[in-house]
Each structure stands twice: as structure tokens, then as C-alpha cells.
Ligand SMILES: Nc1nc2c(ncn2[C@@H]2O[C@H](COP(=O)(O)OP(=O)(O)OP(=O)(O)O)[C@@H](O)[C@H]2O)c(=O)[nH]1
């Protein structure tokens with residue numbers, strides 16, 4: 049059965065990995081401004097924001113009663129996990145906060161070997177880069193550091209780690225490869241299985257390298273090329289340019305953008321600390337703020353807008369008011385949000401994750417007890433699972449229902465779909481599984 053996707057946050061110490069994790073979850077990982085605050089790998093559930101099926105006007109009985117009104121299904125959408133706000137659904141996804149990596153990590157520097165091992169099961173990486181330039185390569189406080197070099201050395205540490213693991217055994221690998229007359233795909237799959245590499249990943253790796261040379265004839269440079277291609281295939285990486293609230297961030301971001309021109313879609317600007325701050329103030333009743341949103345409203349704003357009791361919000365002192373003003377100007381107004389949700393969405397896009405909505409009743413999209421009169425008014429789209437692009441209806445079934453025998457599967461309109469049909473956004477992504485013999 050395919051595993052649930054796992055996204056790992058990597059970066060040097062103090063780049064803001066734990067803060068980013070906190071900004072995407074409800075847990076509070078230990079945050080500090082000194083290196084190596086995170087000692088153990090820290091798993092948490094983050095929330096990926098996606099357009100929910102309940103807001104699709106093309107679904108039967110989902111025409112809005114009047115223009116501007118929410119469609120009827122949206123009012124009855126009740127996720128079992130996460131939430132759905134005005135058609136934007138937050139779907140749980142597993143995140144891993146890897147402790148800070150430093151140059152030389154693959155040789156064990158700063159416990160690097162142990163930390164790199166935590167990456168084995170990651171499907172995608174979020175490299176949290178401190179673009180304020182106020183921390184050096186080891187995460188120590190400084191001024192005017194050039195963060196563009198972090199992007200280069202961190203990737204090369206990952207490559208060196210995989211390369212070293214492979215090269216220590218390469219002689220034996222080659223001999224065995226010849227003895228059992230294996231294909232390059234088979235041999236490499238065996239070697240890369242410890243990183244959770246599937247056959248498809250190995251095939252894509254070799255496509256990238258594009259060599260006709262048999263494996264036993266590869267020289268060191270060729271093995272290194274293969275490992276580079278493997279790292280790019282196995283660990284698609286989003287660069288989260290964090291701390292954009294800092295005055296020195298602009299020039300560093302500009303430099304990185306020039307450097308990454310060919311892969312600009314993997315850059316996302318963010319200020320994790322702003323998101324954590326805003327969510328905390330909202331929880332404490334000082335502001336109105338939708339996580340990841342563009343706007344912050346204070347009591348004064350709401351009073352000015354005619355809400356008599358200021359929405360029940362608390363009064364802000366001068367210090368808080370100034371901080372919120374700055375955050376509005378420096379982050380929300382300039383960038384449209386704190387950017388953290390986009391970081392996660394971009395990682396999910398790179399992974400090609402498809403949200404699928406299994407329902408019990410394909411006519412009502414409900415998942416409660418079938419057949420009751422209340423069914424048509426009951427909660428809808430209770431479940432949503434994330435699967436990889438290229439997954440089939442059968443893959444989703446096994447993920448959701450396990451080994452139970454499958455009779456047939458229906459999608460919207462009661463249309464039968466085959467077990468081998470692929471799922472995709474807007475196609476075979478609302479499914480009703482009938483268990484038992486066909
Ligand atoms: N200005 C600013 N500071 C931030 C931001 N995000 C994190 N920080 C600060 O950076 C410091 C390090 O943050 P952490 O989240 O602990 O960093 P880390 O990458 O988890 O560090 P290690 O666990 O040591 O590897 C803390 O003082 C944070 O408050 C941000 O968006 N802007």
C-alpha cells in the first residue's frame with residue numbers, strides 16, 4: 049500500500065524550520081534563536097489548502113441559489129479532519145522538521161549524518177533559507193551573510209551523503225550486478241530502496257542521465273551524475289525564502305531570483321514568524337485573521353466599519369498596534385500574505401498530489417448512514433485523501449479500504465469507473481466504493 053506523502057523541512061540551524069513548521073500546524077515545536085534547538089526529528093501534521101469539491105458549481109444540485117451566495121454543498125461540507133472555509137479546504141499532511149544541517153554534514157559535522165538519515169523517507173523537501181543574511185552557514189548570528197550560497201551547499205551535502213553511501217559499496221554492487229545479469233534499474237532500485245525509491249523514480253533518474261553505458265563501466269564522474277539526478281528526482285525541493293520581514297531580505301531575494309531564473313517556480317517568499325504571531329493574536333482574541341490570509345482586522349478597524357462591539361475583539365496596546373502596522377506594511381501589503389501556505393502548496397504541486405474525495409453516497413456526496421430521509425441535508429465530503437499523480441482508482445481504494453473485496457466504483461452522476469482508471473483534479477476524484485462481490 050502506498051505510504052502517505054511526507055514533506056521534510058531542511059535548512060541550516062536558525063533558518064526558521066521550526067517556526068515554519070509551527071506556522072503550518074497547531075503544535076508548538078521548540079523554537080529558539082540559537083543553533084541546534086531541534087534535536088529530534090519532529091513530525092507534525094500541517095494543513096494543505098486546496099479548493100474543496102463542495103465549491104464546484106458543475107456538481108448536481110450545487111447551483112448557488114442566488115449570485116454571490118455559496119453553493120448549497122459548501123454549507124453542508126463537514127471535513128472529518130481539517131476544515132473547509134468558504135470552499136477552501138485544509139487537508140492534513142505529514143511534515144518533518146529535520147534538525148539544522150551545516151556544511152560538512154555528510155561527514156558527520158554537527159551530527160549531520162544522523163540528521164540526513166531522517167530525510168530517507170521524505171517525498172519532497174522544503175529548504176528554509178534565511179534571506180535576512182543575519183545567520184552564517186552554521187546558524188550563528190552575523191550581518192550581511194549571502195544566503196544564496198546556502199542553496200548550493202545544502203544540496204551538495206545531500207548529494208554527497210547519497211554518493212558516499214553508494215560508493216562505500218560500489219565494488220560489490222558492480223560485481224553482483226554482473227553476476228546476476230541485473231538491469232541498471234534493478235541494481236539501482238536495490239541501492240536506493242533505503243531512500244524509499246520506487247522503480248518509477250529509478251527509471252526517471254536514468255532517463256535524466258540518459259546514458260547507454262552499462263553500469264559496470266560507469267566511472268566515478270558517471271556515478272556522481274546518476275546520484276545528482278537521483279537527488280533531483282527523489283527530493284523535489286521548494287526554496288522557502290524566509291524572514292522577508294527583515295530589511296536586508298530584498299537584495300538577497302533579488303540575487304537568489306537571478307540565480308534560480310531557470311527554476312523560478314520553486315521559490316516562495318515567506319515570513320514564518322509573522323504567521324505564528326498573527327495566529328497567536330487571533331487565538332488570544334486581539335485580531336481577526338484567517339490563517340494564511342491577506343487581511344488583519346483589529347477592534348478599531350471593525351468599529352470603524354460599523355461593528356458596534358468591535359467584533360468582541362480586545363483592545364491593543366501601542367506596542368502590539370505598531371507591530372501589526374509594520375507587519376501589514378512589510379509583509380501582508382507587499383506580498384499578499386505571509387507566504388507559508390504557498391510554501392506547502394508548492395511542495396504539494398511539485399509532488400503532484402491529487403486530493404480525492406471518497407463518499408459513501410454518490411448522489412448526495414454524504415458519508416453518513418445511507419438511505420435515511422435526512423440524507424440529502426446531511427454533511428457532505430467528509431473525507432479527503434492525498435494521492436500521487438498517476439495513482440489509479442484502485443490505489444485510492446486500497447489506501448482507504450485496505451484489502452476488502454471491491455465490487456464496483458462510481459463517480460459523479462453514478463458513472464462507473466474502472467479500477468485501473470487514473471485519478472486527477474476534477475476527474476475521478478469524487479469516488480464511491482462499493483464493497484463486496486460485483
Ligand atoms: N525576522 C524573522 N525571524 C524569524 C522568522 N522565522 C524564524 N525566525 C527567527 O529565527 C530564529 C530561529 O528560528 P527556528 O525556527 O528555531 O529555526 P530552526 O531552523 O528550527 O533552527 P534549529 O532548530 O536550530 O535548526 C528564531 O529566533 C525565530 O524567531 C521570520 O520569518 N522572520
Ligand SMILES: [Mg+2]
Pocket residue numbers: 065066067078079085086145147
Ligand atoms: Mg528547529
